[in-house]
Amino acid sequence: MPYVIYTHPNGERKEVEIPLGQNLMLGATAHGIDGIHGDCGGAMSCATCHVIIDDAFAALLPAPDDTENQMLDFTAAPREANSRLSCQIVMSDVLDGIAVRVADSQV
Ligand code: FES
Structure with a gap:
């Protein structure tokens, strides 16, 4: 199964397998990744x-x-060049191993 590397603002990394077709927000919340709320x-x-x-x-x-x-443009932490909403990133074969940093704050 493809995987995502989530890195927290403190540098802690967590590697999580998520199924093809699932978005990275759901992958994070399903695995208890702190800092991604997906309200x-x-x-x-x-x-x-x-x-x-x-x-x-x-x-x-x-x-x-x-x-x-x-x-x-309305994120709690300032937008950066590669900022995205993880709910819009859908796992595919080409994204296997994708690394994302969780924003410093979400609210
Ligand atoms: S979960 Fe609300 S914008 Fe992504």
Whole structure:
């Protein structure tokens, strides 16, 4: 099964397997990754699933759509170049091993 490496702001890393087709927010909440809340369940209305994608994988992702782009302007932690909403990142074969950093704060 493909996996994600979640890195917390304090540097702690956790590797989690998630199924193909599952988004990275659900993968995080299902495995108790602290700091990813996913309050809206993936409806793109809360921005509490903010992550920063590792450079090596950021280019593999489709660009955020207009709604995600607007939500990223309202994240609790400042938006960074590779900021994304993890509920919009869907695991695929090409993303196996993707590394993401959990934003410093979500609320
Ligand atoms: S879970 Fe609410 S915007 Fe991602």
